[in-house]
Amino acid sequence: MSIRHILPANIGFGGAPLGNMFRAIPQEEALAAVSDAWDHGVRYFDTAPLYGSGLSEIRMGEALSQYPRDEYILSTKVGRIMLDEIEDTSSRDLGDKGGLFEHGLPNKIVNDYSADATMRSIEDSLKRLKTDRLDIVWIHDPAQDFYGDSWLEQFNIARTGAFRALTRLRDEGVIKAWGLGVNRVEPCELALGLNEAQPDAFLLAGRYSILDHERALQRLMPEALQHNVDIVVGGPYNSGVIAGGEHFEYQKASPEILQKVSKIKQIAARFNVDVKAAALQFSLANPAVAAVIPGSSRPGRIAEDLAALKAVIPADFWAELRHQKLIAENAPLPVLR
Numbered sequence: 001m002s003i004r005h006i007l008p009a010n011i012g013f014g015g016a017p018l019g020n021m022f023r024a025i026p027q028e029e030a031l032a033a034v035s036d037a038w039d040h041g042v043r044y045f046d047t048a049p050l051y052g053s054g055l056s057e058i059r060m061g062e063a064l065s066q067y068p069r070d071e072y073i074l075s076t077k078v079g080r081i082m083l084d085e086i087e088d089t090s091s092r093d094l095g096d097k098g099g100l101f102e103h104g105l106p107n108k109i110v111n112d113y114s115a116d117a118t119m120r121s122i123e124d125s126l127k128r129l130k131t132d133r134l135d136i137v138w139i140h141d142p143a144q145d146f147y148g149d150s151w152l153e154q155f156n157i158a159r160t161g162a163f164r165a166l167t168r169l170r171d172e173g174v175i176k177a178w179g180l181g182v183n184r185v186e187p188c189e190l191a192l193g194l195n196e197a198q199p200d201a202f203l204l205a206g207r208y209s210i211l212d213h214e215r216a217l218q219r220l221m222p223e224a225l226q227h228n229v230d231i232v233v234g235g236p237y238n239s240g241v242i243a244g245g246e247h248f249e250y251q252k253a254s255p256e257i258l259q260k261v262s263k264i265k266q267i268a269a270r271f272n273v274d275v276k277a278a279a280l281q282f283s284l285a286n287p288a289v290a291a292v293i294p295g296s297s298r299p300g301r302i303a304e305d306l307a308a309l310k311a312v313i314p315a316d317f318w319a320e321l322r323h324q325k326l327i328a329e330n331a332p333l334p335v336l337r
Contacts, residue, residue: 015051016047016295021101040303046293047076049081049121078122080110143182179199206235209242225288230289230290243279281334
């Protein structure tokens with residue numbers, strides 16, 4: 001079930017910002033960010049139809065079309081269909097992602113985790129991405145909070161629809177792997193408990209970070225290791241608040257979160273540690289984690305991420321975070337030096 005043999009490295013490129021997440025990004029800047037990642041050796045790229053109603057996929061496809069298809073790994077997501085119908089982007093009901101892509105394309109978004117919708121979603125994504133195949137397909141948010149009381153019903157539709165359709169595509173060799181792309185631990189736990197249609201991996205956004213990791217650490221990571229199901233960590237900066245931004249979980253960060261970030265940064269400054277380095281290395285230290293995919297919309301950011309992975313972080317820094325209960329006592333840490 002492991003996807004480690006598929007991924008070319010332990011870091012990839014997250015395409016959410018290319019969908020005009022939080023701001024309207026010039027086309028040239030978006031394409032340059034992908035090219036810059038390529039020039040720095042990144043060969044795993046992730047996107048989704050939801051990111052700007054297809055805008056991220058369109059830009060990703062345009063940028064990657066200049067490179068040989070066999071030289072990179074590409075993943076996108078299913079569960080949302082983009083329609084030709086136009087809607088007001090500022091009034092979309094995306095739950096905890098509300099307002100996130102108000103600068104994206106105005107195409108109406110429909111949630112659908114059925115088998116037929118899964119196949120249609122893949123066909124549409126292939127066109128937007130200008131490619132003939134996908135390597136990994138993630139089922140996007142099959143059990144999110146904004147479904148309210150019906151979230152389990154949505155998960156079951158995905159279980160009998162998208163799960164089975166993607167398993168068939170994997171078994172036929174059409175795709176290399178599939179899994180769930182979520183920012184909640186619960187659907188991953190449910191999927192691991194199934195006796196059918198076992199996923200190869202989970203793309204877990206924001207739930208195994210230096211800022212927020214307790215539930216995933218205690219409940220998901222041991223089960224994932226036992227089932228040989230890898231974790232790809234998305235959002236290692238928690239929507240940017242760790243890296244100097246103002247958002248946490250797609251919304252403006254609360255005073256409590258900002259206070260915790262401030263404490264981490266104060267300790268980092270004391271030990272001359274780059275907070276981005278601490279965030280990336282913390283996520284990758286867990287043996288269940290195969291890769292991290294920080295998002296980027298500006299050239300130069302991927303160079304910072306790559307440098308952060310190589311930065312030397314003293315053991316005393318981690319010890320102080322534990323002492324102040326800012327990270328879990330049993331959280332795996334990078335090789336201490």
